[in-house]
Amino acid sequence: MQNAKARVRPANLRNIPLISVLFLFVAIAAPGQTPATAPATKPPGFYDPLPQDTGEAGLKQELRKLQTTGRLMMVVAHPDDEDGGLLTLEARGKGVQTLLMTLTRGEGGQNKTGDTFSDELGVLRTLELLAADRYYGVEQRFSRVADFGYSKTPEETFQKWGGHDVPLADIVRVIREFRPDVLMARFSGTDRDGHGHHQASAILTKEAFRAAADPNRFPEQIKEGLQPWQAKKLYIGNVCGFGAATCADENYTVKINTGEVDPVLGMSYSQFAIEGLRHQQSQGLGDLSIPSGPRYAFYKLADSTIPKTTDEKGHEKDLFEGIDTSLAGLSTGLSQPVATKVQQAAAAIDRAEKTSGNSEIAMQLISARKSLDFGFDGKVTHDQHIAFHRLIEKSNQLSKAIGLALKVDLSSTLVSSASVANQEIIPAVSPGQRVEYNFSFQNGSDKELRIDSLEMKGMAENAIYPSPMLAPPHGKYSQLFELSVPLSLCCTRPYWHRQDPAKDSVYIVDDPRFATLPFPPYPLHEQASYSLLESQNGNAGAQPKPDAAIAAAVRGVYSKPGSPAELLPVAVVPAFSLSVEPAQLIVPSTASQQLTVNVKVEATSDGAGGVLRLEAPEGWKVEPKQQAVEKISKGEQRIFKFQTSPANLAQGKVELNAVLDSHGKTYAEHYTLVTREDLGAFYYFEPAVQHLSIVDVKVPKDLKIGYIMGAGDDIPTVLQQIGMNVSLIPAEKIASENLAQYGTIVLGVRAYDTHKDLVANNKKLLDFVANGGTLIVQNNNSVGDFNSEHLTPFPADLSRARVSVEEAPVQILDPGNSIFHYPNEISQKDFDGWVQERGLYFMDSWDDQFKPLLSCHDPGESDQKGGLIEAKYGKGMYIYTGYAFFRQLPAGVPGAIRLFVNLVSAGSAGSNH
Helix, strand or coil: CCCCCCCCCCCCCCCCCCCCEEEEEEEEECCCCCCCCCCCCCCCCCCCCCHHHCHHHHHHHHHHHHCCCCEEEEEECCCCCCCHHHHHHHHHHCCCEEEEEECCCCCCCCCCCCCCCHHHHHHHHHHHHHHHHHHHCCEEEECCECCCCCCCCHHHHHHHCCCCHHHHHHHHHHHHHHCCCEEEECCCCCHHHCCHHHHHHHHHHHHHHHHCCCCCCCHHHHHHCCCCCCCCEEEECCCCCCCCCCCCHHHCCEEEECCCEECCCCEEHHHHHHHHHCCCHHHCCCCCCCCCCCCEEEEEEEEECCCCCCCCCCCECCCCCCCCCCCHHHHCCCCHHHHHHHHHHHHHHHHHHHCCCHHHHHHHHHHHHHHCCCCCCCCCCHHHHHHHHHHHHHHHHHHHHHHHHCCEEEEEEECCCCCCCCCCECCEECCCCEEEEEEEEEECCCCCEEEEEEEEECCCCCEECCCCEEECCCEEEEEEEEEECCCCCCCCCCCEECCCCCCCCECEECCHHHCCCCCCCCCCEEEEEEEEHHHCCCCCCCCCCCCEEEEEEEEEEEECCCCCCEEEECEECCCEEEEEECCEEEEECCCCCCEEEEEEEEECCCCEEEEEEEECCCCCEEECCEEEEEEECCCCEEEEEEEEECCCCCCEEEEEEEEEEECCEEECEEEEEEECCCCCEEEEEEECEEEEEEECCCCCCCCEEEEECCCCCCHHHHHHHCCCEEEECCHHHCCCCCHHHCCEEEECCCHHHHCHHHHHCHHHHHHHHHCCCEEEEECCCCHHHHHHCCCCCCCEEECCCEECCCCCCEEECCCCCHHHCCCCCCCHHHHCCCCCCCEECCEEEECCCCEECEEECCCCCCCECCCEEEEEECCEEEEEECECHHHHCCCCCHHHHHHHHHHHCCCCCCCCC
16 A cells, blocks of 8 residues: 555445444555554563463473363362462363362452452462463463351351352352362361451362263253363362371372472472463462472372272373273264364374474464364263263364464553543543554464464454455454444453352352453454465365464553553443542541532543432431532543531441433443553442441540551541541651650551561660650561561560451450540440451460450360450550451451550540550
């Protein structure tokens, strides 16, 4: 074309409903040349393949996959539970199709990297696990149940999960969909697993092994079209203790060395798995490393449906011993013509593995794929159906291997997106928006390739573009398109939610199509089918089928101030995002009755407007009743203020909802892009709601509090909202800070764990106490470090003791202590309504100078008195608490707020201390 920028609509372009496509330019680059209009080289990132999955290494691993039909599924409870070394060995070393099912998303844990918690933490940890999975080489699934915090028993776990059939149904569903030959439980289902979630995951896996094959179990799945499936073998783990180098013969069936070096990966399977596990930084795993050398995984055969495969010692050499996983083995039971084709495909794959030269390998793989290009007529048996299913999978694997052999790469990049100075730019579009994207097909081989078809998938109707097109050897085919996002397409969001994350432990599945997937797929995908011209049979009258296909998500630039730009998949988001600030508000019942509510409106597309209102409970007054949102530009943010007058300020909970009406649609949610430089990205949605907790609490006057944040919590915000004078002290400035200006200093959760400056300056904190101040230390996880550093004024030993049942009765041990009287009277009712847990990391021994103040325990256990202890030190007061105030205060639990106020007031005027 003489004018590459000219907009030309080809005469043969299909008229596709709901989507308009303008053919903008075509540019074919000869070897060594690049079109002037080509996009800049994309930066490497999460959505680009690992180096080990490209080039010769990637091709060798794909050839391994083609040699086996084995399928393995492992079930665990949380992100980071997985046996990454074993998964990597099976998936990458042996080519086994491997699936990891993680029951929860880790949303109930503590975040060791920031202030993301609850369901948003679940999104982050899903992304972290997916980053680890890239190294393991596995598929990922989840169940509906949530991590509700630490549990000591499977009985409590099942009770919180709505009964054991809720997660069991999800495991059975995944077994029936994935159809594993071997099923594995990471844990044993016994007390030695520790965490009740761990025990429950193994108990459920054992039951699911047989339940998945029973059509009378979960028959609703059978009605959906799933078929019963019986895996052949079931193994359980944790039979010799995690990390054990040896194991008694009777305790294990198979011993697998995951420390073996794989020359394709350039390190051992365990080491490569650790490279993935390190992405789970919110779990504190970012600095993991392991030395080279043998590392063993021990598993015990717990159930089997095939003849005995163990030797005289009860051992096996391999998880798949006794199972035919050869490709040729799939031909058994098929008709002779079909069986012959399967055997021909297997032979071609064998030749490809023994062949040198990418073009020659590609030709053998194309031959194998053509051998598998057949259908079947009439009724088939169950075994034949399974064989055909796995042959289709092999055909798809062949397509990927052909692409690696021919060095084919596909990319589609958004070239117009939101761009606002000094603000975050995210790769997102909204329904009805027109966008441009560049399609690029790279041919890295020395052969000419023909692009037989090109489709944009994921829209209401697939967009099909003109074809065929030629990509020259070592060249590129590029094309720029413009499209309108269908109004019916919305939105890129999690398919699950909880009404009350503080109390609900089972997710509501909003879209059953995506049940058990990590996330719904990104909606915009380009797919190209292509052929190696030399592979065609030359029959002029024939319409040969493509040799392979390749797909890629449309990506766009993600830019955050101060961070390098990345390319992330393009999401479809609502035209508006609404948020109420602050989202959580704690109000004393004695406060002024008029409250100011700020509603932030952000736009994703240009020129839209609407009417904004704030919905309040009956009896509340809102001024103004509504506000006009004038036309707002893409990426722009505006703040609208409302004044509310409550009907009363009696203790309780209230919700204020922001709603925007625009062009017949209603918007009432806020969405946030959850990502990190080493992770993928997804959006977290939450209602545009202010959760208002009205609390009957008194606060002391003229008390100045210094708060040193630890791993991150919202306690200082809550204290400020109820009228206390709180200043944040950066941990790195503790050495120079004038502590005498404060009456009380509070250390946030895990403060010593996360800030070594505090450890180095602990004497200054204790001197502050000796001079008359009050120091409150909250729980720390690094028990050994805490005790070895002697951080308390008198000897005391921190432990991992905890009380996981939030309803556990609490006894006040020193009723006369002013902590229970000033400025708030504390009684048994103040321990009602707590969430997730009572506390964690209690002291288990202490000097007589310390006085325990509270006692509680989990069912069937002895009293725990080390959750709240105090000691007078010099003129001041030292308090250690393991009670989970960091969970209770943001949740607006009245009694916990009153008690914490009393703790920080222990040294102020009015207290008897």
